[in-house]
Structure formats: structure tokens, C-alpha cells
Amino acid sequence: MRLLPLSMVRPGMRLGKKIYNSDGLTLLGERVELTQALITRLGEHGVDFVYIDDPRTRDLIIHDVLSEETRTHAITEIRTSFRKMMEDQVKRKLVGQLQVGKAFRGMMSMILDDLSQHKDAMIMLTNISLMDEYLFHHSLNVCIYATMLGMAHGYDREELMTLGLGALLHDVGKTQIPLELLRKKGKLSDSEYERIKQHTIFGFQFLKDEPNIPLLAAHCAFQHHERLDGSGYPRGLRGSEIHEYARWIGLVDSYDAMTTHRVYRSAMLPHQAMEILFAGSGTLYETRQIELFRDKIAIYPIGITVTLNTGETGVVVDLNANVPQRPVVRLLLDAEGQELKDMPEIDLSKMLSVMITGVNHKPI
Missing domain, CATH: 3.90.105.10 (Molybdopterin biosynthesis moea protein, domain 2)
Structure with a gap:
């Protein structure tokens, strides 16, 4: 495919x-x-x-990191819980304890069991979903990214449980922001942007006393928009003042937002988003965290069409874990655009003079 x-x-x-x-x-x-x-x-x-x-x-097999059962259960649970909070906000009902801790811990346990079977795999989310309800799918994506990075970093299961719950619930405060504001296509006014920023405070307030939700997970919701140089919000924290889990979540939250369709722009490809993250290395995001993410993410996902500096065009058919920016490519067109019948495969990790110069530039 x-x-x-x-x-x-x-x-x-x-x-x-x-x-x-x-x-x-x-x-x-x-x-x-x-x-x-x-x-x-x-x-x-x-x-x-x-x-x-x-x-x-057709021989390419792309495995999902979550089973269909786990993914469906997670999206249903996130959707049900978040929608209930949205409805309460519209009705101006007082939102007390959410009582979602037990359900979300059970969901997170299923996610950990699935991801532990792929802990050495390159991170490549392959599910295509309608994005009518971006918040729900984004929450799950950020959880998958953060948890897989936590596994690569060496966290134990309980640490991964806390990190994963913080990632799942990092945007729970957005349930208290009007939908028309979250879905606005044009530029936000200063007052609208200030309202959006409040979701971090709302999220912390919701989660800090929630049974079965670690207080640290609440701080992830509070801090995931803080940045190393103090330019983030809501408190302008700097460096080590931001918990390590929140720094992981802030990094992958930005990446998933860039690589997912939004109402105001189309999705970027992984290598484009990674370039933007590296532009913020040391100022917005921690360099060692970006480097681990770069080493674990499929910058050129299996199945994507690439153009090489030789003029040839092909499809990525395998990944090199040690050098993810240099995958294995099956050549389909020669430099003149003629179809190659034998479709040779070249391993870019062994052919250092050959480089990817374009993505999806030619129909083949």
C-alpha cells in the first residue's frame, strides 16, 4: 500500500x-x-x-500499535467523558469531581499492554480518522506518542501510567472552552487567545482532586504549554521548573497538532514538523527529548512516496531504526519518469550519496 x-x-x-x-x-x-x-x-x-x-x-504490512479493540474503547471513553463535561459547561452546571479516574486507569492499562508489544518499534501512527472531533483523537495520539517515548526513555510501568494519564487528559480543560472558539478558522483576537489559554488552568482544577488520577497528571495538564525559555503559559515557568513529563507532553502535543488536519490549515508531514521542533531546540523544547523523538519517530513513514537526488522516485518500504531519516526505498520510476519493471530496493543507510529531496511530488 x-x-x-x-x-x-x-x-x-x-x-x-x-x-x-x-x-x-x-x-x-x-x-x-x-x-x-x-x-x-x-x-x-x-x-x-x-x-x-x-x-x-501490496506486500507492505503496516502494523498498528493499538489493537482495534483498545482504540475503539479508548476513543469511546474519551468521547463520552469529554462530551459530558462539554454539556455541563453549556448548561452552566457546576462541574465537581469528574469520577473518570478508574475508567481512565483501566483504559491506560490496555494501552500499556498493547504498546509494550511494540516498544522497540519506530513510532508511526497509521490510523486515518475523520477529524470532526479533533480533541478526542488528539488526546489519544498524544498519549501514544508520550508513552512510547517514555518506554524508550526507560520509565517503569507506574511512571508510564502517570505519564500516559497526564497525556490522555492534558487537554481536558478545553471542554470548558466554547466550541466555536476552538473551531475558529481565522486569527484569534487577544481576548480569544487568553480564553483558550485558560484550558490549562481548568484542566488542573478538574484533575487535582480526582480519585485514581495522580496529582502529577494534573500538573501535566497545567504545564504542557510551558516552554524552557519562559515564553509559555499559564505561569511562564522555565527549564527545570517544568516537570519532565509535562515537557514530553508539550513536545508531542505540538508535533501531533502540526501533523493533524486543523480547521485553519492542512496537516504537515512528519519531517516538516520535526524541522520546526528542532528550530525550537534548547529554547522551547529540551534538546535531548527532541533527539530521542527524532530517533524513534518514522520521519518518512512506510508507504510514503519520495523523490531522490538521483531523480528517481520510489516508496518507503522499511525503516532503519538507527538512522530513521535514511529508510529503505523501492524504486518505481527512473530519473526520466519511466516505470521500472524490476523495482529495485535501495537502503539509504548504505548509500550515503543518495538523499531524499522531495515527498509526494510526483504521481506514480
């Missing part, structure tokens, strides 16, 4: 991987033939990339 931007998808192509709805349930299954109406509909729902079935890459 190949990972294509929706702009390069044409009627008659077939899906190579399921697409999920906002409840985490299958909306379109594998091998479904795409029509122009379906393609348009996917675009309207914030889908920027899809996996397409292609005989030349």
Missing part, C-alpha cells in the same frame, strides 16, 4: 487501510473503491492522507 495526499487520490483507486469515524469505528474498509464523491467527503472531514492499495507495494 501507499500513503498518498488526498489531492493525488483519483476515482477508481482502492483503500489500502481502513478509515475510522469519530467514534473509532470503521467507516470505510480495506479495498473499498473510492469515488469522487467519497474523496470530496473525506476532504470535507479533514482527511489529508489515505493509504491506497497498489499492486507494486
Whole structure:
């Protein structure tokens, strides 16, 4: 299968991987033939990339880090809990203890069990979902990224439980921000931005006395927008004043926001987002954390189309854990754009003069 931007998808192509709805349930299954109406509909729902079935890459198997059962359970639990808080806010009901601690700990235990089976894998989220309810999917994505980085860092299970819960619930305070403000397409006014920033305070207030939720997880909600140089919010904390867990979550929160479709812009590709994170190395984000993330993230995901400095075009078919920026590429077109019948594979970690110069630049 190949990972294509929706702009390069044409009627008659077939899906190579399921697409999920906002409840985490299958909306379109594998091998479904795409029509122009379906393609348009996917675009309207914030889908920027899809996996397409292609005989030349049909042997590629892309494993999900979460089972379908765990993912569906997690999205349902997050959605139910967050929606209840949103409804209470609209009705101006007093929100006391959320009573979500037991359910979220059980969910986090399922997530840890699934991720522990892939702890040495490169981090590559491969599920395509409609983004009508961005907050719910974003919360789960940030949890997966942060937990896998925590595993790579060497945290034990209880530490991972706390980090994961902090990541799952880092944006819970946004349930108290009006939806029209969260979904605004244009530039926020100063007063609107100040209102958005309050979600960190709301999140801490919700979680600090919540049974079965560690106080440290509440501080993750409080601190995930703080930055090393003091430019973050809500308190302008600096350096080690920000807990290490919150620094991990702040890093992956930014990455997932950049690589996910938003109402005001399309999704970036992983290598583009990573460049932006490195631009903030040492000032916004901790350098050693970015470097570990770079070493664990699939900068060029399996299935993505790349152009090489040789002029050839191919598809990434395998990853090199030691040098993720230099994957294995199956060549499909030569430098003149002619199809290669033998489709040779080259390992860029062993051919240092060959480099990736473009992504998704040519239809093949």
C-alpha cells in the first residue's frame, strides 16, 4: 500500500487501510473503491492522507500499535467523558469531581499492554480518522506518542501510567472552552487567545482532586504549554521548573497538532514538523527529548512516496531504526519518469550519496 495526499487520490483507486469515524469505528474498509464523491467527503472531514492499495507495494504490512479493540474503547471513553463535561459547561452546571479516574486507569492499562508489544518499534501512527472531533483523537495520539517515548526513555510501568494519564487528559480543560472558539478558522483576537489559554488552568482544577488520577497528571495538564525559555503559559515557568513529563507532553502535543488536519490549515508531514521542533531546540523544547523523538519517530513513514537526488522516485518500504531519516526505498520510476519493471530496493543507510529531496511530488 501507499500513503498518498488526498489531492493525488483519483476515482477508481482502492483503500489500502481502513478509515475510522469519530467514534473509532470503521467507516470505510480495506479495498473499498473510492469515488469522487467519497474523496470530496473525506476532504470535507479533514482527511489529508489515505493509504491506497497498489499492486507494486501490496506486500507492505503496516502494523498498528493499538489493537482495534483498545482504540475503539479508548476513543469511546474519551468521547463520552469529554462530551459530558462539554454539556455541563453549556448548561452552566457546576462541574465537581469528574469520577473518570478508574475508567481512565483501566483504559491506560490496555494501552500499556498493547504498546509494550511494540516498544522497540519506530513510532508511526497509521490510523486515518475523520477529524470532526479533533480533541478526542488528539488526546489519544498524544498519549501514544508520550508513552512510547517514555518506554524508550526507560520509565517503569507506574511512571508510564502517570505519564500516559497526564497525556490522555492534558487537554481536558478545553471542554470548558466554547466550541466555536476552538473551531475558529481565522486569527484569534487577544481576548480569544487568553480564553483558550485558560484550558490549562481548568484542566488542573478538574484533575487535582480526582480519585485514581495522580496529582502529577494534573500538573501535566497545567504545564504542557510551558516552554524552557519562559515564553509559555499559564505561569511562564522555565527549564527545570517544568516537570519532565509535562515537557514530553508539550513536545508531542505540538508535533501531533502540526501533523493533524486543523480547521485553519492542512496537516504537515512528519519531517516538516520535526524541522520546526528542532528550530525550537534548547529554547522551547529540551534538546535531548527532541533527539530521542527524532530517533524513534518514522520521519518518512512506510508507504510514503519520495523523490531522490538521483531523480528517481520510489516508496518507503522499511525503516532503519538507527538512522530513521535514511529508510529503505523501492524504486518505481527512473530519473526520466519511466516505470521500472524490476523495482529495485535501495537502503539509504548504505548509500550515503543518495538523499531524499522531495515527498509526494510526483504521481506514480
